[in-house]
Amino acid sequence: MTAPSLELKQVHIALHGRTLLELDARVAPGEVLTVMGSSGSGKSTLLAYAAGFLAPAFQASGQVLLGGQEITALPAERRGIGLLFQDPLLFPHLSVASNLRFGLPRATPDKAAKVEAALADIGLAGFGQRDPATLSGGQQARVALMRLLLSAPRAVLLDEPFSKLDMALRHEMRQLVFERLRGAGLPSLLVTHDHADAEDAGGRMIAL
């Protein structure tokens, strides 16, 4: 797969005529760009804009390019951008395996084997039929990461994905996430207010 880069060109977002944030950045394949900001600085708005969820109340200008292709006008589901939230958000009505299968593109051959292999990959072999609510916080986070990767995104946005994990897990999870994202050659954009996140990400850092 060709590794695209994610570009945010002259992004300017305002609410009720008041400028919220301005950004111009390019994230190379396999790079994690960290955007730091305190709460209320518009970090989440930036992600909503890049992912295609910006509420109509905001006025945004600028472009989002993925692999040189403009995707600013595309709806969220066709942008090819994956998202990792603060919570794992595993669908509570589906089993662990169904959660992973949800992310697989429709035409994937031999889905069951793929899902089983993915579970084994994160040390959860045999967990497929489990109720996600019975998994520990760390296990849920790993399933969420794997679900994201299985959906074969071309870029990834991370919305403080570690802030709700307890201290002991946090470092371990960061290592795993960044390692996997780099391994897949994905351009990733991390927003956080935690300096430790930025340090573990090891990439460039922009303050809002």
Add this chain to the structure above:
Amino acid sequence: MLRLTPWLIIALLVGPILAGLAMAALPAFGYLPALGGDAFSLEPWRALLAQPGLARSVAISFTSGLATTAVSLTVVLLFLAAASGSRLDRWIRRMVSPLLSIPHAAAAFGLAFLIAPSGLVARALSPAPSGWERPPDLLIVNDPWGLSLMAGLIIKEIPFLLLMSLAALHQLDAERRVAMARSLGYRPTIAWLKVVMPSLYPLIRLPVFAVIAYASSVVDVAMILGPTLPPTLAVSILTWFNAPDLSQRFMASAGALLQLGVTLAALASWWGLECLVRRLGRGWVAGGQRQRGERMLRLAGKALILLAALTALVGIAGLALNSLAGVWRFPDGLPQTVTLQHWQRALPSLGGPVAATLLIATVATLLAAGLVLAALEHEQRSGRQPAQGQLGFLEGRRSAALTLLYLPLIVPQIAFLFGLVVVMEALGTRPTRWLVIFGHLLFVLPYVFLSLSEAYRRFDPRWSRVALTLGATPDGAFWRVRLPMLLAPLLTAMAVGLAVSIGQYLPTLLLGAGRITTVTTEAVALASGGSRRLIGVWALVQASLPLLGFIIAVGLPRLLWTNRRGMRGTP
């Protein structure tokens, strides 16, 4: 398609009401060519005003609207103020939905069997301490003051207002407010009344208005419990409308407009009362009084609602007892013999109406649920989700859209259904099941919307976002994520819709032209002179049908999600 649904809903609700009101207004001024009324005149009004007892009918309708609402609201607010999370409080909260699901007619019959001279209460008091050897010669049910009518309405409106208040309380953070006031030395009940109630009332104002409108214009309950000579205004209108002499229709139309006026007058008076209470209340809230009355308020808060809930439940038990009673001489508390004879005799004639009732209710509810889901989903997708309640449903202010939803609940049924029949007759439409379903939809739709919108809007938008970023289409996200996760509230809303449809009397009667019979029309028809045993059977059947819906609404999600801990307790 999705984009049009909000407008479709508005058109569905507002169109028929306006058309109906217009077609009630024209004959009221003598114009209805089909019946030979070619010129405008005031003759219908003259005929109306010449009716004996009209003033009394109007007075009872008006008083019933205000008194029912005042008492129900007081009971609900006192209960909420006194509620402390005890076993009794939790039991009452759990009883809200079942009590709400009892159709008005069944509850009214239950109350009648309870308080009638030969009813359960009189039996319990006889022969000692009352000394009655025979049923006392008292006019309790159908009393000329409409007191039993109001009592019947009150036991049904309390669960409605309680449910609406509980939903609104979510937004208020009541516990923290009360805790704050208590730390300043206020007793808990007083604290609630002073710091929560003033913010709660504006949120339940529309439901309160709906209660006023309903209580001032109700037909079925008034036929069962209301005064007879003269009956309430709405019942009189129905009699005139159904009179064999078609020329009475002109007078009936004038009556329909008068009913609209009476209801509006009741609403206006309530508004005046609101202003008065607000003015008096302001001094009380700020007066610094922290303790006085706590004990009494707390006692009243628990006792009154308990009395209302028990009355409704014992009434239903009374229905069951009557439907099974063989010989049952007066002072005996229980029948001497028990028999299935009444059930056996009624069974052959039950099937048709039960099937018709369920069919109409199911179709109306499914239509309503489809429209409501489409409108709410559209609201979510267009990003007009009212995060803090400023925007919603249509582009306009949320309150404006909500008022439109409440329109069928605030305009008296008899005022516009009536004109709607005239419209249908003018169009040459024959009474069909579809027409009745359409009539029910007018009332089912608002209730389904009100029950579902809260859960739908509170649903975490990130669930759909996750689905979309994983490549699901918006439709896929709806069917595979949002709908299954919201199944429980959806089923509850549909159970409410079913209950509303099952209880409808006037739309079935008028739009079905008496040819479509449901358990409700049959049960109410028995009110005048039917045998008690038979009424017991029919009213009990009527009361149990809505329960089916609630049993499914509670049971199905549990069955489906036995193995999904995250789905227990609605999201």
